[in-house]
Amino acid sequence: xxxxxxxxxxxxxxxxxxxxxxxxxxxxxxxxxxxxxxxxxxxxxxxxxxxxxxxxxxxxxxxxxxxxxxxxxxxxxxxxxxxxxxxxxxxxxxxxxxxxxxxxxxxxxxxxxxxxxxxxxxxxxxxxxxxxxxxxxxxxxxxxxxxxxxxxxxxxxxxxxxxxxxxxxxxxxxxxxxxxxxxxxxxxxxxxxxxxxxxxxxxxxxxxxxxxxxxxxxxxxxxxxxxxxxxxxxxxxxxxxxxxxxxxxxxxxxxxxxxxxxxxxxxxxxxxxxxxxxxxxxxxxxxxxxxxxxxxxxxxxxxxxxxxxxxxxxxxxxxxxxxxxxxxxxxxxxxxxxxxxxxxxxxxxxxxxxxxxxxxxxxxxxxxx
Amino acid sequence: xxxxxxxxxxxxxxxxxxxxxxxxxxxxxxxxxxxxxxxxxxxxxxxxxxxxxxxxxxxxxxxxxxxxxxxxxxxxxxxxxxxxxxxxxxxxxxxxxxxxxxxxxxxxxxxxxxxxxxxxxxxxxxxxxxxxxxxxxxxxxxxxxxxxxxxxxxxxxxxxxxxxxxxxxxxxxxxxxxxxxxxxxxxxxxxxxxxxxxxxxxxxxxxxxxxxxxxxxxxxxxxxxxxxxxx
Numbered sequence: 207x208x209x210x211x212x213x214x215x216x217x218x219x220x221x222x223x224x225x226x227x228x229x230x231x232x233x234x235x236x237x238x239x240x241x242x243x244x245x246x247x248x249x250x251x252x253x254x255x256x257x258x259x260x261x262x263x264x265x266x267x268x269x270x271x272x273x274x275x276x277x278x279x280x281x282x283x284x285x286x287x288x289x290x291x292x293x294x295x296x297x298x299x300x301x302x303x304x305x306x307x308x309x310x311x312x313x314x315x316x317x318x319x320x321x322x323x324x325x326x327x328x329x330x331x332x333x334x335x336x337x338x339x340x341x342x343x344x345x346x347x348x349x350x351x352x353x354x355x356x357x358x359x360x361x362x363x364x365x366x367x368x369x370x371x372x373x374x375x376x377x378x379x380x381x382x383x384x385x386x387x388x389x390x391x392x393x394x395x396x397x398x399x400x401x402x403x404x405x406x407x408x409x410x411x412x413x414x415x416x417x418x419x420x421x422x423x424x425x426x427x428x429x430x431x432x433x434x435x436x437x438x439x440x441x442x443x444x445x446x447x448x449x450x451x452x453x454x455x456x457x458x459x460x461x462x463x464x465x466x467x468x469x470x471x472x473x474x475x476x477x478x479x480x481x482x483x484x485x486x487x488x489x490x491x492x493x494x495x496x497x498x499x500x501x502x503x504x505x506x507x508x509x510x511x512x513x514x515x516x517x518x519x520x521x522x523x524x525x526x527x528x529x530x531x532x533x534x535x536x537x538x539x540x541x542x543x544x545x546x547x548x549x550x551x552x553x554x555x556x557x558x559x560x561x562x563x564x565x566x567x568x569x570x571x572x573x574x575x
Numbered sequence: 576x577x578x579x580x581x582x583x584x585x586x587x588x589x590x591x592x593x594x595x596x597x598x599x600x601x602x603x604x605x606x607x608x609x610x611x612x613x614x615x616x617x618x619x620x621x622x623x624x625x626x627x628x629x630x631x632x633x634x635x636x637x638x639x640x641x642x643x644x645x646x647x648x649x650x651x652x653x654x655x656x657x658x659x660x661x662x663x664x665x666x667x668x669x670x671x672x673x674x675x676x677x678x679x680x681x682x683x684x685x686x687x688x689x690x691x692x693x694x695x696x697x698x699x700x701x702x703x704x705x706x707x708x709x710x711x712x713x714x715x716x717x718x719x720x721x722x723x724x725x726x727x728x729x730x731x732x733x734x735x736x737x738x739x740x741x742x743x744x745x746x747x748x749x750x751x752x753x754x755x756x757x758x759x760x761x762x763x764x765x766x767x768x769x770x771x772x773x774x775x776x777x778x779x780x781x782x783x784x785x786x787x788x789x790x791x792x793x794x795x796x797x798x799x800x801x802x803x804x805x806x
Contacts, residue, residue: 251705253701253704253705278709279701279704279705280704280705280706280707280708280709281707282705283707284705285705285706286701286702286705288698288702290698292696292698292699292701292702294699294702294703294717295721296720296721296723296803305703305706305708305716306706306707309706309707309708309712310707351706352705352706355705355706355707
């Protein structure tokens with residue numbers, strides 16, 4: 207468990223944050239730029255000193271202002287991947303990777319050099335200098351360097367923000383592999399929800415220096431605080447389900463008592479899959495549909511209606527242990543007589559639900575984390 | 576012409592190189608320390624130290640030599656102590672010439688090193704910290720290597736300036752052949768002599784050649800270091 211309660215006052219800005227997140231797992235700190243996410247990870251790392259509060263990782267106190275404890279940054283064993291990679295320009299990739307490895311206590315060595323190099327695909331870069339690497343390669347080396355310092359917690363401060371879309375796609379699979387292959391808890395800072403969607407097991411929503419909500423990605427995606435951050439167009443329920451059947455390009459996902467068909471190649475039966483269905487892509491029908499190209503008609507009941515700031519109405523449809531959001535016009539609400547408790551069908555095009563395989567590894571009991 | 580260099584000229588050339596080299600070697604670690612203190616340490620009186628370090632730039636060199644003579648002369652407070660404790664005599668010696676040169680070139684060196692230190696990305700030091708490096712470890716493995724181009728530039732500048740240091744050297748260490756008569760002092764001596772036109776011209780030529788070679792070497796060095804630093 208990672209337990210954090212921190213307070214930092216500055217002239218122009220103050221931060222007050224408290225969260226608890228299960229370990230291992232990926233905690234995403236999600237919020238708009240300037241909401242204090244980076245300040246929070248800097249406080250956790252120790253690069254910034256809090257005015258009040260504590261940081262506790264799996265029972266170990268890293269900082270506690272009341273008890274007068276503050277483990278120096280260099281002894282915290284917290285790996286930090288910075289937005290700008292911060293590779294040492296005067297070392298080769300190899301030298302960078304070994305920098306933290308050499309300084310880790312021998313007893314802490316659980317992550318092997320060869321494994322990291324293979325996991326991140328950086329074997330061919332070892333003799334290069336940082337200035338001879340692409341942005342994506344630099345970020346992968348930076349990840350490897352942090353991992354080899356044998357951290358008990360990994361902080362990633364918008365590691366993809368400085369990369370273009372193609373480079374981001376190049377690095378994301380490595381982050382997924384890291385999450386699924388190693389049991390190091392991670393704190394991932396981002397203002398891009400698609401990254402959170404693909405990586406996070408726990409989401410902490412931040413706004414203006416404080417935490418406004420937290421929970422699993424699917425819980426958080428239903429909250430008004432989340433809608434306030436991403437804006438009406440990006441609102442959509444996050445759904446976690448298991449793959450029950452695969453065709454060439456379609457995977458069937460068990461959700462509550464229904465099945466959602468999503469466009470996805472190379473899915474495996476039994477795999478955990480996470481999808482986000484944007485509310486603007488969901489049609490609500492009061493009768494079972496016929497003669498439509500739409501692949502998904504999920505039967506459920508309306509559990510809530512909420513008028514949004516931009517005059518649209520957000521309909522919450524309970525499909526049995528899962529929830530889907532739909533954006534409709536007030537006219538549609540009136541014409542169809544939509545009200546809580548009404549039986550409806552949520553129509554979702556398979557192509558608008560893009561899935562991400564999610565295989566978080568649960569460590570066997572007794573394994574040291 | 577080079578083959579016909581006279582023993583006296585050779586002596587002056589060798590002394591110039593020795594004095595400049597010793598002054599750089601002696602003052603370089605101190606200059607790094609002072610630059611670090613002036614850039615990173617916060618303490619009252621920092622501006623006083625800053626002014627003190629830069630004093631030789633604005634004082635007449637003869638005045639610097641005079642102050643050194645008062646302090647480090649055989650009967651001066653520091654000179655007397657050095658002689659009694661270690662048997663070191665600085666006034667009127669090659670070591671004294673090196674000290675005078677070091678004091679005169681110190682501000683140049685500190686200035687260059689300070690600029691280098693200010694341009695070191697503190698984010699890299701923070702990264703080293705998260706990777707387990709303590710303060711001294713960080714300084715020697717990250718900060719110092721990243722400052723290296725600036726340190727070398729400072730050392731080269733100080734060395735080049737040291738080759739030609741005149742006023743402070745002649746005041747503090749005098750003009751003794753084979754001991755403190757460096758190239759500029761030899762040139763000055765030649766100019767004082769009624770038959771010194773040719774020797775003066777030859778010494779001036781040697782000085783110019785030395786300067787040109789020094790500049791070329793420093794450029795070459797800077798280029799290599801930049802490549803080594805991955806820029």
